[in-house]
Amino acid sequence: MKTLSLIAQKGGTGKTSLSIHLAVQASLSGMKVLLVDTDPQASATAWWKRREEATPELIQCRGENLPRVLNAATGQGFDLVVVDTAPHSSKESTACARMSDWVYIPSRPAILDLDAIGASTELVTAVDVPARILLNCCPPATRFGEPHIVTEARQALKVYGIPVCEVAISQRAAFSHALIDGRAVTEFDRKTKAALEIDRLWKTMRQEMSL
Numbered sequence: 001m002k003t004l005s006l007i008a009q010k011g012g013t014g015k016t017s018l019s020i021h022l023a024v025q026a027s028l029s030g031m032k033v034l035l036v037d038t039d040p041q042a043s044a045t046a047w048w049k050r051r052e053e054a055t056p057e058l059i060q061c062r063g064e065n066l067p068r069v070l071n072a073a074t075g076q077g078f079d080l081v082v083v084d085t086a087p088h089s090s091k092e093s094t095a096c097a098r099m100s101d102w103v104y105i106p107s108r109p110a111i112l113d114l115d116a117i118g119a120s121t122e123l124v125t126a127v128d129v130p131a132r133i134l135l136n137c138c139p140p141a142t143r144f145g146e147p148h149i150v151t152e153a154r155q156a157l158k159v160y161g162i163p164v165c166e167v168a169i170s171q172r173a174a175f176s177h178a179l180i181d182g183r184a185v186t187e188f189d190r191k192t193k194a195a196l197e198i199d200r201l202w203k204t205m206r207q208e209m210s211l
């Protein structure tokens with residue numbers, strides 16, 4: 001069983017949206033997946049309650065109870081645990097990072113978000129867990145390739161010493177629309193641009209995490 005946490009001290013970077021999409025994608029690929037919602041705002045839980053499918057499974061818990069949840073999940077045959085975390089609590093985020101095999105730090109490519117990422121990268125570096133920064137809400141690539149703002153963000157993020165995931169997730173209405181009735185973009189139409197991005201992200205992550 002592997003544990004993947006989505007951590008960012010800043011709110012609104014896509015922790016919940018990406019946790020949900022990755023957990024669904026892992027389920028669709030045949031894994032037994034547990035999504036753990038450690039955020040008191042409980043957005044992932046609200047999504048899950050609107051959902052008709054039984055997978056991925058979801059449990060709500062406080063960060064401090066994560067060891068117990070992971071212990072129980074090990075005995076229940078889960079292949080992957082995806083942990084959605086709350087912003088603004090470095091203590092809880094550090095505890096989650098410590099219990100993870102991998103951490104992904106979502107960030108928007110805008111300068112204010114890039115400026116704010118230091119708190120998250122420091123925390124993750126201190127724990128010494130394998131990590132990637134994941135650019136989210138990016139302008140979509142065009143026929144000329146990746147937009148400048150994304151390329152520049154990759155450049156600016158080099159100072160933190162944490163590799164940036166080669167897949168950047170675009171800002172697309174589908175990512176929020178899909179969540180309205182408890183689904184993920186890949187459950188509507190696997191051929192949409194949003195679905196193809198998530199599929200590519202999942203395949204890349206799966207390879208990186210040796211899943």
Ligand SMILES: Nc1ncnc2c1ncn2[C@@H]1O[C@H](COP(=O)(O)OP(=O)(O)O)[C@@H](O)[C@H]1O
Pocket residue numbers: 008010011012013014015016017018043136137138169170171172173175176
């Ligand atoms: N790639 C995306 N495209 C469009 N909207 C997005 C995307 N990622 C996140 N959002 C939207 O941005 C807002 C914040 O995302 P959320 O996943 O709740 O972030 P966090 O959990 O880090 O606070 C939500 O309204 C969500 O629907």
Ligand SMILES: [Mg+2]
Pocket residue numbers: 015016017039043085
């Ligand atoms: Mg959230």
